[in-house]
Amino acid sequence: xxxxxxxxxxxxxxxxxxxxxxxxxxxxxxxxxxxxxxxxxxxxxxxxxxxxxxxxxxxxxxxxxxxxxxxxxxxxxxxxxxxxxxxxxxxxxxxxxxxxxxxxxxxxxxxxxxxxxxxxxxxxxxxxxxxxxxxxxxxxxxxxxxxxxxxxxxxxxxxxxxxxxxxxxxxxxxxxxxxxxxxxxxxxxxxxxxxxxxxxxxxxxxxxxxxxxxxxxxxxxxxxxxxxxxxxxxxxxxxxxxxxxxxxxxxxxxxxxxxxxxxxxxxxxxxxxxxxxxxxxxxxxxxxxxxxxxxxxxxxxxxxxxxxxxxxxxxxxxxxxxxxxxxxxxxxxxxxxxxxxxxxxxxxxxxxxxxxxxxxxxxxxxxxxxxxxxxxxxxxxxxxxxxxxxxxxxxxxxxxxxxxxxxxxxxxxxxxxxxxxxxxxxxxxxxxxxxxxxxxxxxxxxxxxxxxxxxxxxxxxxxxxxxxxxxxxxxxxxxxxxxxxxxx
Ligand code: MN
Numbered sequence: 001x002x003x004x005x006x007x008x009x010x011x012x013x014x015x016x017x018x019x020x021x022x023x024x025x026x027x028x029x030x031x032x033x034x035x036x037x038x039x040x041x042x043x044x045x046x047x048x049x050x051x052x053x054x055x056x057x058x059x060x061x062x063x064x065x066x067x068x069x070x071x072x073x074x075x076x077x078x079x080x081x082x083x084x085x086x087x088x089x090x091x092x093x094x095x096x097x098x099x100x101x102x103x104x105x106x107x108x109x110x111x112x113x114x115x116x117x118x119x120x121x122x123x124x125x126x127x128x129x130x131x132x133x134x135x136x137x138x139x140x141x142x143x144x145x146x147x148x149x150x151x152x153x154x155x156x157x158x159x160x161x162x163x164x165x166x167x168x169x170x171x172x173x174x175x176x177x178x179x180x181x182x183x184x185x186x187x188x189x190x191x192x193x194x195x196x197x198x199x200x201x202x203x204x205x206x207x208x209x210x211x212x213x214x215x216x217x218x219x220x221x222x223x224x225x226x227x228x229x230x231x232x233x234x235x236x237x238x239x240x241x242x243x244x245x246x247x248x249x250x251x252x253x254x255x256x257x258x259x260x261x262x263x264x265x266x267x268x269x270x271x272x273x274x275x276x277x278x279x280x281x282x283x284x285x286x287x288x289x290x291x292x293x294x295x296x297x298x299x300x301x302x303x304x305x306x307x308x309x310x311x312x313x314x315x316x317x318x319x320x321x322x323x324x325x326x327x328x329x330x331x332x333x334x335x336x337x338x339x340x341x342x343x344x345x346x347x348x349x350x351x352x353x354x355x356x357x358x359x360x361x362x363x364x365x366x367x368x369x370x371x372x373x374x375x376x377x378x379x380x381x382x383x384x385x386x387x388x389x390x391x392x393x394x395x396x397x398x399x400x401x402x403x404x405x406x407x408x409x410x411x412x413x414x415x416x417x418x419x420x421x422x423x424x425x426x427x428x429x430x431x432x433x434x435x436x437x438x439x440x441x442x443x444x445x446x447x448x449x450x451x452x453x454x455x456x457x458x459x460x461x462x463x464x465x466x467x468x469x470x471x472x473x474x475x476x477x478x479x480x481x482x483x484x485x486x487x488x
Contacts, residue, residue: 015217017167021201044153059285068189075185075190078111079111085106087104089102101138109132110132110133115180120172164177201225202225206238222259313344329363358383382414386414394424403417406421426474436480
């Protein structure tokens, strides 16, 4: 697309701020008793007059949504406001029949915080969070040729909007931030985090300026990105688009833009409103949220392990970046706790083996959609026994993985499974000795034996391989090698 040389791009830097809407995992909506889970529901079947803002209706704040916001605050390293309140943000749009969105403009529930997002090179980017506020979602419009249909199932769904400071300076950092935010919110149990159904949506504000410039450039906001990859691609696209505009003497317009995954481009949607256009005013129908320090502490005391702690544990156990990232993708908190338990209770080769099994063999399959953690029997004693059997060469590495999967689904002891499947390696010197004798007597082995005697030690691999083959993989290879050497 570009006619500019890459050196010209190198003279610019982009600055990114991200606003993220997180759908809270409540049963009902923010102010009405309507069902909050409308994923497979018929249009307009999960609605209540409060969601329409019909005259005479009084909203009642969902306490569970407040509790989830308090948990989100902890995950964002942020203080929770003792007093927060709701405001009305007025605008006209067919998916908002009330004529205003109920949100928190002046006194948000979550104050300043930060997110530490890990990068591939082992470093991380710290993105400050300006604040996060509670608000309701609007409905959904589906556009057809000459008309549009309105579905209000989503109207009134509780959200928190997390507003970052402009601390991000590359597309990769933007992606890392979005990914870590998703982990934080799902680990904390704040949201189901289903990106496909829009449980988390990212608005990315991008501006560019010459490196070292005192002022930021005009920013364009790319709205409603619902994957980490599209956050990264949209930021990359905007950077190039804006640099090219500036280089050709044009200016960047402050506006809202949409992103298309198919075309890989952003397109202008509307010019950006300023705050005064919304005529914000306090919502007199909803009392302020008043929280004592004790109440906040009590809710936050009951938090599960967050990604930072999980990551530190895995790195401490020797996992590299890629493996740690794979492990972090485990969505089941019980499985993550199991990994932490194993990492603490074992060490050395046994620990390395078990973590490899769980992260690469099992989670690898789960990530690929070929398996699930659901129903897996996570018994520390059994998995440690299996790792010790493999360490002692009682079972081959390949057979151990077979036993592992069987063990995780049945809950049976590993030795029992290995015996039943006839996978235990033969460590009986006499039995293997007979096979070794037969292999060494065979004329095909003569060349290898001569090579070994001539000092080419690697040639022993052929003989061990033959012993393994003759024993159908059940000979203990270390023992086979020892017996061959004795006979040479
Ligand atoms: Mn919002």
